[in-house]
Amino acid sequence: MSSFIEAEEFIRLSSHIPIVDVRSPIEFAKGHITKAINIPLFSDEQRVVVGIKYKQEGQQAAIITGLELIGSSFADKCKEALKIAKNKELLIHCWKGGLRSESMAWLFETIGIKTYILKGGYKSYKSYIRKSWETPFKVIVLGGYTGSGKTEILHALQRKNQQIIDLEKLAHHKGSAFGALGQEEQPTNEQFENDLYDVWSLTNHHQYLWLEDESQSIGRVRLPDLFFETMNNAPLIRIQLSHEIRIHRLVNEYACFNKEQLSLVINKISKKIGSLLAKNMIETLYKEDFAIVASLLLEYYDNTYEYSISKRKNKQFQCVTLPNDNADGNALLMMESIKNIG
Template identity: 40%
Template sequence: MKNLIVPLDRLGDFDEIVDVRTPLEYADDHIPGAINAPVLSNEERVTVGTMYAQVSPFEATRLGAALVARNIAEHLQTVFADRPRSWKPLIYCWRGGKRSGSMTTWFNMIGWQARQLDGGYKTYRRSVLDRLETLPAQFRYVVLTGHTGTGKTRLLEALAAEGAQALDLERLAAHRGSLLGALPRQPQPSQKRFETGLVATLSGFDRARPVFVEAESSRIGRISVPAALLERVHGGDCIEVRASIRDRVAFLLQDYAHLFDEPEGFKQTLARYTLLHGKKVVQRWQDMIDADARAQLFTELIELHYDPAYARSSGAHFRGLDRALRCTLTGDADDCRAQARELLRTLDEAAPRISGITVPTP
């Protein structure tokens, strides 16, 4: 069996990666690109584990073997029914034990060149944590700073469209970062899955080119940004993104329009600001929701909440603010793309003076 076990650095040698853990384990996190073909369902794994602890390891193993055999047979008739004779899959479970070993054995008996990942997902997860300690330091960062609603995310997306390397932490975290930032009908990933996506994204970047990233706090919703990345980003060169109050309100109304679809939930969220702003102010904001006074509400949120919060926190974190370049956005999408192109040209010309940044013009 030893010759069927391969190390993590051989992931690229296989036609397909198969995760045989339960759907819940797979949803929590998995190797990028892996498909899920569980040999035990969520409920079956609980049943076998309970029997192992409370009845008999032997009886639990016998039941588990029967369930695994039945599930592998089902997968052979469905998920893997069209795989060719030359197919080379890599199989993994939690730590490279019986679940992945069973499928690997059966696949090789059929004639496929299946292999089992040494140490399973546990080994992969350890490699992600190790890379999070070292990978962020291999890049130079250009940080988009600025008040809430100035269009930083729009500019980041425009820079990516113009060929720059953009690290969109809010997209990876499925959250816009503020108290109101939860996305409609899109739950945040687990911390593990966020970190897997972060490592995968950074691994695809060219170390000779800078990485554009939006200024974030240490938490994006319930996701924690790794300390090693935050430290590098806080020391990066800054671009201060600006917009008029009118355009900022327009941006926020576009980004947060869904909040008005559930006004009671929106009001409950704003109630969490009571200790900071007092009952009278929060009640006024809640009344604006009832009156559908959207522009008035976001104008007050900008002036009374977001801007004071930015003034308190930004200077303490981003060391490059005193030499930041400035970029002003309007609500026009074409203007954002034009600003991105101009910004890339400006950075290219200023490269000798700004920490050695070189950004090729698309």
């Protein structure tokens, strides 16, 4: 017989028991528990049909219609479940922990799979993780101008057993106007929050977590308010790298993209940098004077960063001048610098 369990226990068990999300594919695509596998009770079209039947004729008629629609697919759903189950166990949820999850749990139980149903469904999971952001956690923010190699240093810190979360990797976006170039499609905001919770929940909240300085919006996704507030109040280590090295880094990173893509992005920020400068930059781009374009862009982004720094709640920061572009060596400097932070 299936057991109903609370969100906290459901998440704890998910470390070793697979999750099956029985909602429709369109619901799953909007946002789902990280690592969950979709075995929908109804297809998107079937869900619409059953919903209409429920509104017009009530629950009993809707259930009969549902059984007529999916009865022939029970065997396939069971085969999928058997492939996924570990030690003949599965975690199951729908939207609110109602008939859909109970029906699939019953089906899987008949073939010998022990099932645990999320009480309150996916809705309760979302409430749980949003409440979780209230949990205090220690953060160090790694800041600095565009082209300073912050992301590389972040990963070098991870190699040295420091806790990090690469927010840009989760967001599939590097944060700037050029941030979508070369990236996968961004997740929905709901999925981004779920994925962020998944990695954050595995960190030790009593030890420092390194995060790269970001705006609350990273492309189309947005950091949860309480998470961003913690970042905004956290100590900031501001790295400084020579202008020449930063230009070299930007050229290496972006000159590989075609000029049409790059000019489109420049046009998008033309209102901020001025149409005349944008026109000049595009002309320079097509002449392949990439270093000049990078230098002009850095002037714009440096001013933007200074403005964002002025808006931080925690006005104190520690400046660290980097001698070169060696990420591993610079990570050691970061680790040394936090010894002065209480």
